[in-house]
Amino acid sequence: MDGGTGLRLRHFVQIVDTHTAGEPTRIATGGLPPIPGDSMIDRRCWLETTGAPLRGFLLDEPRGHHDMFGAIITPPVHPESNFGVIFLDNNGTLAMCGHGTIGVVTALITLGQTEQDDLVLDTPAGLVHCRVNRTNGEVSSVTFQNVPAFCLHDLNWNGFSLHLSYGGNLFALVDAASIGLHADKDHLSELIDTGMAIRSWANEQTETYHPTTGERLTIDLVEFYEAGDPDRNVVVFGDRQVDRSPCGTGTCAKMAFLHATGKLALEKEYRYSSILGTEFIGKIVSETMVGTVPGIVPEITGSAYVTAIGSLVLTNNDPFPTGFSLERENR
Incomplete structure (x- = not known):
């Protein structure tokens, strides 16, 4: 795999970085292997165990930092939803995330992956109903109705x-x-x-x-x-x-x-x-x-803002394929 770069790559992952009220979300939109599981809970469990190195690759140094947060877009499981989402912190996963939801919806609209202003996200916590609010055609904020x-x-x-x-x-x-x-x-x-x-x-x-x-x-x-x-x-x-x-x-x-x-x-x-x-x-x-x-x-x-659109790569000879954390290693 070279991702069109001429480099010999093990990973070539498309990402959008956002911040919501100052809190980052790194959103993986493509290039990852399919996340296995018959439910969003199953997929979350896979990322906690077998798929844990993917979290390190996306969020930890040298590609991320200690306080980086993440989200992985997947196909939805529930038939009434538009996208599946699994949220990542610096030590595992979360069932749901509000700032991440606002960031994900803003990113999906920005990338043109949907033209709908009303979306349903399938999360491990359940269905989250989202509405895009616009000013002069631009996304100004996102409102979501959370699980109970x-x-x-x-x-x-x-x-x-x-x-x-x-x-x-x-x-x-x-x-x-x-x-x-x-x-x-x-x-x-x-x-x-x-x-x-x-x-x-x-x-x-x-x-x-x-x-x-x-x-x-x-x-x-x-x-x-x-x-x-x-x-x-x-x-x-x-x-x-x-x-x-x-x-x-x-x-x-x-x-x-x-x-x-x-x-x-x-x-x-x-x-x-x-x-x-x-x-x-x-x-x-x-x-x-x-x-x-x-x-x-x-x-x-709340409101989110796109800060970067690009790709994360892992070359064949990179010594840190799953990232590292000096904070964790020094304790």
């Missing part, structure tokens, strides 16, 4: 409350002020250390299953939130990875928590700010039941 979100039980960590809430991924929500921190850049190192400690401890303390699918849910992200105008968060996930955006699934999880505690009504706009001061706009479209658990149908609006 719901609030679960609390855990007591060293005398502090962790609120477990699901927004496509399972979060531990933490009031930053309650543990003497602020959701800002000045406390970033402490937030990362504390977030990793909380996630490890919480997953040892609880065994949680999705109320309708029965799928085992692990706490994949820790969301430190802070009250303000608007509220702000810092989300820690992956291997000490920090979300630059307000986190779409985290915003959904937070809205489910606020609604369950009587602090956010239906159809009321909820603005959520990131560590950079960028915002997503959330709204609860309706209430629903997720099995026997009360939940909400959340909607998120």
